[in-house]
Amino acid sequence: MKGAAIERLLKNMGRRVGELRRLRQLTQEELAERLGLSPRYVQQIESGDANPSIRALCEVAGHLHVDFQDLLTPATSERPKPGRPRSKRRT
Numbered sequence: 001m002k003g004a005a006i007e008r009l010l011k012n013m014g015r016r017v018g019e020l021r022r023l024r025q026l027t028q029e030e031l032a033e034r035l036g037l038s039p040r041y042v043q044q045i046e047s048g049d050a051n052p053s054i055r056a057l058c059e060v061a062g063h064l065h066v067d068f069q070d071l072l073t074p075a076t077s078e079r080p081k082p083g084r085p086r087s088k089r090r091t
Contacts, residue, residue: 007048009072010048010049010050010051011047011048012048012072012074012075013045013048013057013071013072014045014046014047014048014049014050015046015048015074015075016070016071016072016073016074016075017045017046017060017064017071018046018075019075019076019077020064020066020070020071021046021064024064024065028042028043028046029042031060031063031064034063035056035059035060035063037056045060057071
């Protein structure tokens with residue numbers, strides 16, 4: 001796999017982890033606590049900025065009650081990033 005393909009895989013997997021976490025009605029903090037990870041690392045996984053180990057992904061899958069391969073399927077919804085919308089610039 002080339003660099004761009006790996007980045008795409010990490011982004012897609014992160015979106016899927018976030019989607020499954022929200023379906024289980026868990027916050028990033030709650031999932032992090034269950035996994036023994038920092039909330040920041042869970043955030044990095046969901047944003048595709050982290051490159052978690054297979055072991056870590058198996059733990060994530062277990063706590064989300066899915067099989068490992070379910071983390072690799074595309075997210076079914078595109079959820080906008082949280083936060084305030086950007087204000088429209090007046091000219």
